[in-house]
Amino acid sequence: MAGDIVLLTGATGFIGFRTLVLLLEAGYAVRTAVRTAADFDRIKSIKSVAAYTSKLEFVVVADITLPGAYDEAVKGVDYVVHMASPFASSEVQNADDHETAYIQPAVNGTIGMLDSASKVPSIERVVITGSILSIKSFGAADGSTIIDEGHRSAKIKGPYANWAAAYAASKVRAFDATKQWCKEHNPSFNVINILPVFVLGRDETLTDASALLKGSNNVLLSPLLGNPAAGVYPGIPVHVDDVAELHVRSLDRSVPGNQDYIACSHSLQGVEWAQSFDIVKKHFPKECEAGIFKLNTTERPQTTKLLVDASKAENTFGITFKSFEEQVLSIVGQYVELLGRK
Numbered sequence: 001m002a003g004d005i006v007l008l009t010g011a012t013g014f015i016g017f018r019t020l021v022l023l024l025e026a027g028y029a030v031r032t033a034v035r036t037a038a039d040f041d042r043i044k045s046i047k048s049v050a051a052y053t054s055k056l057e058f059v060v061v062a063d064i065t066l067p068g069a070y071d072e073a074v075k076g077v078d079y080v081v082h083m084a085s086p087f088a089s090s091e092v093q094n095a096d097d098h099e100t101a102y103i104q105p106a107v108n109g110t111i112g113m114l115d116s117a118s119k120v121p122s123i124e125r126v127v128i129t130g131s132i133l134s135i136k137s138f139g140a141a142d143g144s145t146i147i148d149e150g151h152r153s154a155k156i157k158g159p160y161a162n163w164a165a166a167y168a169a170s171k172v173r174a175f176d177a178t179k180q181w182c183k184e185h186n187p188s189f190n191v192i193n194i195l196p197v198f199v200l201g202r203d204e205t206l207t208d209a210s211a212l213l214k215g216s217n218n219v220l221l222s223p224l225l226g227n228p229a230a231g232v233y234p235g236i237p238v239h240v241d242d243v244a245e246l247h248v249r250s251l252d253r254s255v256p257g258n259q260d261y262i263a264c265s266h267s268l269q270g271v272e273w274a275q276s277f278d279i280v281k282k283h284f285p286k287e288c289e290a291g292i293f294k295l296n297t298t299e300r301p302q303t304t305k306l307l308v309d310a311s312k313a314e315n316t317f318g319i320t321f322k323s324f325e326e327q328v329l330s331i332v333g334q335y336v337e338l339l340g341r342k
Contacts, residue, residue: 006251007073009033009064009113010083012043014203014215015129015196018244019081021204024052026248033061033073033084046204064109070116078122079251082113083129085170098158098166106170107177114181114191123189125257127250130195132262132308133168134175138234146268148309149195149260182258190257192250194243197264197308198233201240201330209338217331220273223301224280224332226294234306235270238263239322239330249317256316265321267310274300279328287336 006023010016011032020043023030034040040058043049049056059073064084074080085106110128117123136147137155145151156173160166175193182191198216206212213222220237223229243263249255265271277295280288287293313319 003027003029004078004251005029005031005076006079006081007031007033007070007077008081008083009061009109010085010129012039012205013083014205014217015199015240015243016083017043017046017049017203017205018201018240019083019247021048022241022244022248023081024049024055028079028248028251029055030057031073031077032056032058033064033070034058035062036060043205048204064112065104067112068116069109070113071119074113074116074120074123076122077120078124080113080117080123080126081129081247081251082110082126083247084109085129085174086167098160098163098169102163102166102170103173106174110174111177111181114178114185114187117189118185118187121188124253125190125192125251127192127194127247128174128178129247130175130193130260131168131171132195132197132236132264133171134193134195135172135260136306137168138306144307146307146309147262149262149312192255192257193260194246194250195260195262196243197236197238197262199240199243200237200327202334203240203331207338209335212331212335212338219301220276220328221331221335223273223298224276224293224295226298228299229273229301232302232304233273234308235272235303236264236266236306236308237271237324237327238265239327241330242319242321245319246313246317249319259316261313261316262308262310263313263321264308264310265327266324267314267321268307270303270306270308271324272303274303275324276301276328279325280332283329284332284336292336292339293332 006028011020135151154172156169
């Protein structure tokens, strides 16, 4: 409900910042948990947040893995949106100890948040950002099995070959630990898990075009710039605006709690990543002509089939997910802007 206080973690990240903006626009007061005060200063100065500083405060939580790390942060809040989790920064990508870099922050940070929230009677709901990787390993796609919220086939056995495998395992471990914690503690609040797929779109926290070549945006953008695709990925993207919107709408008391919701556009259809070339050629002809986008000299990315059913989220939240074309225009449009061409 507008006017209530939301504790938000991960607000400095791609999805987290967009969620912060939508929470503020919806009328919530937001307390952001950040690692340093400098992190808060950076995000509060961004244009889409600057107008809402009277409804925005911060608390420093330097190490989310410590017991009781969130005890002070949760005091007096009505809702928690927990999005903090290590992803693909150079700091964790290059770490030798995957357990310390990925697994412990994801699991201990989530369980620590639940422990802290259980001490505060005012908290009605905790919304946690998971991933499609929480329930399904991409490497096991067969193109015929329908993946919905009840699916469970994610693999978590270590050791992990690389940071991506460790990241995937962290999402499974945190998701499973959340389910087990709720079963054992039967908290007064309820929990919602949002499970996004490949999240694409504008990242307002970035000011340099090259910085857009990271995370899931890189899967889309890199081939357009002439780089061979790093792999063959399922055609299951979703716009960052839609993922953020699901987190905000999850705070509505009319939305059933203790549920999981997949965030994925083009439910049960998917897209072909190669379609991005045609979309860019249509909407950015001058940039193609100038050689910014190398569509005629780069092999188009391939797509593997994965059937994801997002109808539960569509029906529960009354949302129509944005199209692949809108996703492409969002990130490519920002890239062009940051190059100073628009």
